[in-house]
Amino acid sequence: MTNTAPQQSTAGHLLRWLIVIMMVYLLLVAVAMIGSGFKWASGGAEGAKQIFAFASNPIMGLVMGAFATALVQSSSTVTSVIVGLVAGGLPVATAIPMIMGANLGTTVTNTLVSMGHIGKKKEFRRAFSAATVHDFFNLMAVAIFLPLEIFTGYLSKTSEWLSTHLVGGESMSMKGFDFIKPLTKPLVTVFKDMFESLPGIWGGVALALLGLAFIFVSIIVLGKMLKVLMVGRAKMILHRAIGHGPITGITSGTLMTIAVQSSSTSTSLIVPLAGNGLFKLKEIYPFTLGANIGTCVTALLAATAVEGTHAIFALQIALVHLVFNVSAVIVIYGIPQLRVIPMITARRFAQMASRRKWIVFAYVAGLFFVLPAALIAITA
Template sequence: MQSTQAAPRSAANHNFAPWLGVIFLIYLLLVAVGMIGAGFKWASGGAEGARQLFAFATNPLMGLVVGAMATALVQSSSTVTSVIVGLVAGGLPVPTAIPMIMGANLGTTVTNTLVSMGHVGKRKEFRRAFSAATVHDFFNLMAVAIFLPLEIMTGYLSKTSEYLANLLVGGSSVSIKGLDFIKPLTQPVLDVFRDLYAGLPGITGGVMLALTGLAFIFLSIVFLGKLLKRLMVGRAKAILHKAIGRGPITGIFSGTLMTIAVQSSSTTTSLIVPLAGNGLFKLKEIYPFTLGANIGTTITALLAATAVSGSHAFFALQIALVHLIFNISAVILIYGIPQLRKIPLRTARRFAQIASRRKWIVLAYVAGVFFIIPGLLIAITA
């Protein structure tokens, strides 16, 4: 009898252990964002120093390029947006950070494009997979082409996010009062690392603190994604099969939920690409699901914003809300207007037809759009 009772207990403990890992990694993410903000502020000498340090990115195009290239390199928009929240907490102005957030949306699409190359040996499969991957690219390019000029001309994203942040926390002069419990939890660890680097000369301590935070963000998101993928992907796949064929609203909603569950839009869209390649779903069905992934990935920046306290807590929340508003607005506008909705579909189909005949175009596209052109722009501007 005792051995019979022990087995269920052992299984329960085994099932609970991964969730403890999830809790720890979320805590590590919150600590890491605090480290980047504190380290950036320390190294740059406060808000004014931060503005000077990021003077090269005050050009919106350069901010866009920096966000896109950083995300393409680390293969995670969640990592980059969390870092941007930390930088805003350290004094980076919100208007400078907005194009970077948009760039992160562009950079994240490289992952599913690379996944589609797994079908390169079979022409029809590759055409279907590549069109499913690049429809995400072309939608995000359209979103930036519409909303970056709109933001420059009207301040739509900055004003809307400021209004919503005011509703949530009551003004830029206060911290996020309802989330003040985060600071007491993360501050002891932050103080340990601050003391560890306190003896380093000049700005080195601040740089090391920020780099440590960056490393912790990368580690926490990579392992969090793996843990959640193991815990949730089986269920997520079942949801995916049930939801995709039920219409665009359900597709967007299920894409959002699945991305929140696995904490990675790259995982969500990469799961769908092979299914498209094998002909299980049509491009028209997959399209809204990938848009839901764009919305779901914004949860990480919102979570990161809860780690920020003090005078820049409001602005950290604001930039996280920019990410959310940008993606929701793009879905409503582009997918909501039939003439605009068709452009990414048609472009992806046509590009996939060309790429299936000339495979070198795929490598040129990935290397040129995500790495070479951004790198050249940064080199020219620097």
């Protein structure tokens, strides 16, 4: 009788890890399905360029990425979808602002979490500043690197160089990751055959939509399982690492986000701790930057599922996400004059918001939903 509980606990633990493995596999299959379905529906790369012509404006690509992420509350989901679209022929240049937008959109989650402290003025001020320092850092990153990309191609050229050296050039495609293809292709083929009878482009549309649904399911379930398995340990990392300097803070934010596969989860855990006064804003700040870097792992994982002529571009756009976030940390946090801007702005904004609560609701609704929706509607 005494051994029953430990045995059940071990069995439950193993079952959760099995589900994690299954969800990672489902994510790989889903990305391959989106790429395949998009190519099928668009008639190849040329069709893809026409379909996404409306997003060729970098500002609109940025807005689309931010709006999509704010709606689904997951940058991991949106970046995985973007990887799948690039695999289907979406130009990398079009996808880069969308990746930046996904970084912006993901900050809405911890801002919403901070509103749980809205009844207590001092707590709310601390929590809201801890949440919005992430927002203002990401806005600064876009303000610096979007114009830099437009005028110099910094992100596209750097990621192209990295992807070429990782897999040996475009002609070799993703040969280094060929072990993924035999695992995912059989199931992708099964679903492709299911929609073969649909007329025209609708088979490809159905395949891509089913892949999109699978991404949602895999990211949600993966997040829930990893929270149960890892959040307790992640909190231990959090308490040990924060307050031991910026390098340790960035590293712990990266590792924790990789562990729970969600920057929204890791940054949302930190906001209540800031609200309760356990950590100061200058200690929270580096941790959120690490979360930005850690969330790039999902897109890199998704890129390994891609096959065909566009596989190298799928890896490239995943690397764009990584290069963008690492570069932003180096430039903004590395230069003292720039480093303080997000903290000062977040503190002042939190002071205003704690006195006038309507500002909080106007900020969240306006920046993340109303403004992007209006811009998309105007240009549609």
